[in-house]
Amino acid sequence: MAKSQPKSTKSTDDQADIQSLVKRLDAILDWFESDDIDIQQALKKYQTGLEYVAKLEAFVKSAKIKVDKINRKFE
């Protein structure tokens, strides 16, 4: 049976994941702005970039739901 991660470690990993995604997305955008673009890589990077954006948008949506829950708890 897989052990569940302790909450503090899991949230740290999540935080690290988000930061890592942001960094990687920024890297992709920087690559597209460079002079030397390989078209094949461009296709792959484009797709990867969109995947990152989708994940980050999902994170923002989830964060908004959590904020609402917390607000209701302390009202």
Place this chain on the structure above:
Amino acid sequence: MDELILTPSEFVALTNQVLETAYPQVIIEGELSELRVSKQRWVYLKLKDQEAVVDFFGTVYQLKHPLEDGMMVRVTGQPKLSPKWGFSVNIQQITPIGEGSIRRSFELLKAKLSAEGLFDDDKKRPLPEFPKVIGLISSESAAGATDFLTVLNQRWGGVKVKFAQVQVQGEAAASQIVAAIDYFNALSRPVDVLVLTRGGGGLEDLLPFDTEAVARAVAGSASPIVVGVGHEKDVTLADLAADVRAATPTQAASLIVPDRNSLDASLKVIRTRLSGYIQQTVIGLKEAYFGRLNTAINLALSSFEQKLAGSRSALAAFDPQAALKRGYSILSRNGRVVSSVKGLAAGDTIDGKLSDGQITAQINQIN
């Protein structure tokens, strides 16, 4: 009858024998004159009236009150015929009499003790706010003591009172009061406050409280001392020497302990106000910080969303498919993208990817 012929010594002895038998003690009142103190120990004075003068002899230890010529005084003493100095009365006790003399004696002693700093304000000690043990010096039969204890218990019951019974008027009063103060001073655990009190009385009744010994004992009390002599208008030397003067024994009790009922009422008001203040403060804090936190997190999320939207737009600009739709194509040869004419020759076959499909073409000419 045979004549009685005596020598001077025999006469003196016989006269003294008669005096001791008939008048062992006399009390004489008169105007004081020719008061003289010799070698700071021996006192010589005369009492006179309009027709006679009597000599008196004593020591300074009998002078409990300041005296000066012209005062009316009462002297208690033993008449004696001295073999060398003639007739005089040995002083046992001397006190001023009459309002004028008493007041004059008071003023003289007051000036003397005041000059020593006994009454200085900076020597006055504050009373403890909530005394636990009170020393009471008074007479059980005096109305003052009863009044004091009654008011004390009404205002703040449960205070321990250590009572020292003394006379509060008469010759013995001063020494007993001094002894009582000395007793309280000697306690291993001093009382929180000492009270010396009696009810009202005439000028002569209050004389013990105007003696030097009592004034000094009050000033030297180890515990803060309240004197309440029940004499509203006049102030005794004991009053002046005390840390706090009370006009009456009842006022003494009011000065020493708070009124429990009014204290309870004040505490209730304070409790209510404090409770309200704390509630308001907590609510204010909650509202202030909740609002700030909420705004902060929403701003952070909003900012992140905007950045993501920017990233999405930027990516869209780099979408290769969008370029194909605009009429561009991607050329490749042998599976590799061709981005230059270098390496190509007429007759070579190349593949082209268009927005809606692929083509294969042959190069006719390279410019």
